[in-house]
Amino acid sequence: MKKAYNPKKIEAKWQKEWAESGVYLQYGRKKKFYVLDMFPYPSGAGLHVGHPKGYIATDVLARMKQLQGYGVLHPMGWDAFGLPAEQFALKNKVHPEKAVKENIKTFKKQLGKIGFTYDWEREINTTDPEYYKWTQWIFLQMWKKGLAYESHDPINWCPKCLTGLANEDLENGRCERCGSLVEKRPLRQWVLRMTKYADRLLHDLDTEKLEWSESIKEQQRNWIGRSEGAVVKFPISNFQFLNKSKIQNPKSKIDFLEVYTTRLDTIFGCTYVILAPEHPLLKNLESRISNLSEVKKYIRQAVGKSDLERTELNKEKTGVELKGIYVINPATTEKIPVWVADFVLVQYGTGAVFADAHDKRDFDMAKKYSIPLKVSIKPADNEELWHKVERLEECFEGEGILVHSTQFDGLTSADARPKIIDWLAKQNLAKKKVNYKMRDWPFSRQRYWGEPIPLIHCDKCGVVAVPEKDLPVKLPKVKSYEPTDTGESPLASIASWVNVKCPKCKGSAQRETNTMPQWAGSSWYYLAYVMRGISPPAGRAGNFQFPISKYKKAFDYWIPVDVYVGGTEHATRHLLYARFWHKFLYDIKAVSGKEPFKKLVNQGLIVATDGRKMSKRWNNVINPDDMVAQFGADAFRIYEMFMGPFTQSIAWNTAGVVGARRFLEKVWKLGSRISTNKTTNDTNKNIEILLHKTIRKVGEDIENFKFNTAISALMILVNALEKEDHLSRITYRTSLLLLSPFAPHITEELWAAAGEKKSIFLAQWPKWDAKKIIEEMKTIVVQVNGKVRATLQMVTGSDEEAVKSQALKDIKVQAHIAGKEIHKVIYIQDKILNLVVRERV
């Protein structure tokens, strides 16, 4: 081959050719493989070199799978609703719809240059009414099943973004988008009852055999935060000591304070209880609190604080006693005081806790306010610690042996808990309770750029669903889509859109004006790609058809997604939301499986040379367009896969792309070494062995996302082929095939140049032959006492005697065993001989 390697020319040529021939759309095959990227939000900044890392990985996998005979679904789309898009639009004074369109164009152009196998016929865009018609439909099904409800509870409110936020949208009590301190604000809102699925979301992580990293599964487990404990009733004393018989005859509900605990074994040591400042019971008790103004002041301060201020690291505990109020410890029947403290959270458990000497927070607070404490747990086997604990010098939070706990003395914490529950349950004073940290999902945003919630408020009929035939409820065109501070979305001001006839009674009614959060559209998009398929059964772009059952067959074929690739930042949001929606769709029999994503791989970040994230702010962004222009898409792809382990975060180094390019230059020249005589075999037997070892390694490594070592193996192969004068055609062809998933353009070009008529991607992935990787000779390492002293070339399969006698002829080996006795010989065939020697006795 005389022509120089010119990636610019051949890459453009093949990208056009592939798009026209539809070489990737091999859908009719028996075996399917669905490989999915987390679809991007098309930002105005365009791509930096970090974005394509995951896309290249899925592309490599998709190409190999197609070569292996799978029908591969590898789609791409745009997650374009939500705050970032709207903020971009506001800042640049363009309508979000227009901004999104332009940004998508830029993204598509950038992606196109890298040479991906995406099926653009299935492209989706969450802001397309034909798309969000389904987002709205799924929401309606949830509403019909009682999983979407209206709430007026205070929620997180970002004063800068002017919208309510879910817990998942917070970072250390601050808005994840703009960093503002989040306030609590009572707001009418729609909420999805995700807690109803908490147990299944937890359970299925294990039972559905998800191939996810332990870290992501653990993050989800922690987020769901299941704890097993008990709710205990503390009777509220009427200034008088109650005897036990009275406890057993509770009069009315108000007479009890309910607390949640996971440490019922410490209840005999409970000397006070603490309420959250927002606890509803406080109102009812007001008349009996003697220091009411002091209490009210404390509560006012506490409620006014942001979550961050209230939870600030190791903040000193503060609280106030409700003077005049007492409750009865149901275990000891003692009268104990009631406090309010802001570290108790109203949302969790019952919003009240019992306090004892075995919780650091309770312990610290008691010390500060001189509240009495009682020890009830003795650490096992640590007398020194026990002395300190007993004298209340140290707080022991661990499990141990019960003391000062009447009939339960001597039991371990674990044994005591169920026994105490039973004992109190018989008196109707306690019951088992499972709690979750995860909350229901606040699902409304007071912003313009989101899916309208398809509900109508009618004075007569209440909340009414928009009928299916009227979906989608389209986002109206407006002049001003700026958010307001009123707790209403900008949609509320568009009377012509808001005022409608009630679908039920035809009376006057108003549309719901809240929109859905950013995460709505991405909660089901992996299904949308399937629904965009040609056959079976329904149509194309802008042609999603009701009912959903039309797609059941297609879902059954493609779902679950076989491999899903994206960043870890979605661990507790998108990945939890999508699992939740999928389980709901399973419940209404729209899909047949319980989980959407079988295998999940999280790519590591590519950071800038300075170690920071790539960002305009730091002026350290590297644009893939520049890399492709300078080195070619194939070199860029190779480098990104070769940088290091896929899941690890690594700093960008442009010098590395040079190496990748050099490698491809070598490949380009390889064709000149093809043997002109007709023999099919390589003259060098070692080449065949190496080739078959490489086939095995590259295949296994791609499957396991170990792209860096796959490329290293390819480099070793090419380095060896380069030295051959007479390469066989089959070796050459096979080598191109192995490289083709990583460097599709150059291999396609060389494939054609070698006289092949059909695309390399319609060929077959090579198979390795176990018989062909057996070497005739093996290098045996000879050790004396575990230290390498010599290496021997021996015929494969040599036995111990042969190797040993050969080893003993070696001068160095002789030197190290001279005057010593061979005590033991370890021989691992074809690998190692270890002579264990010792001094003669």
Added chain:
RNA sequence: GGGUCAGUGGCGGAAUGGUAUACGCGCGACACUUAAAAUGUUGUGCCCGAAAGGCGUGUGGGUUCGAGUCCCACCUGACCCACCA
């Protein structure tokens, strides 16, 4: 405080309990060249030395004929979660 993962040359990194540092970058020497770039050949962990050697995968122990790899303790770093009773 809890969880997950990691620590190997000048750098990115490789290594089913079996020759530590593959592959790539960088650097040195040589060849080609008037010269440079490109390319090719070759070298490149540390110490001592003429050689033979010795030491080496964060630290300290252990298991083993043999440990980067397994076990225990510790140190350091990254990421995630965190007043959840």
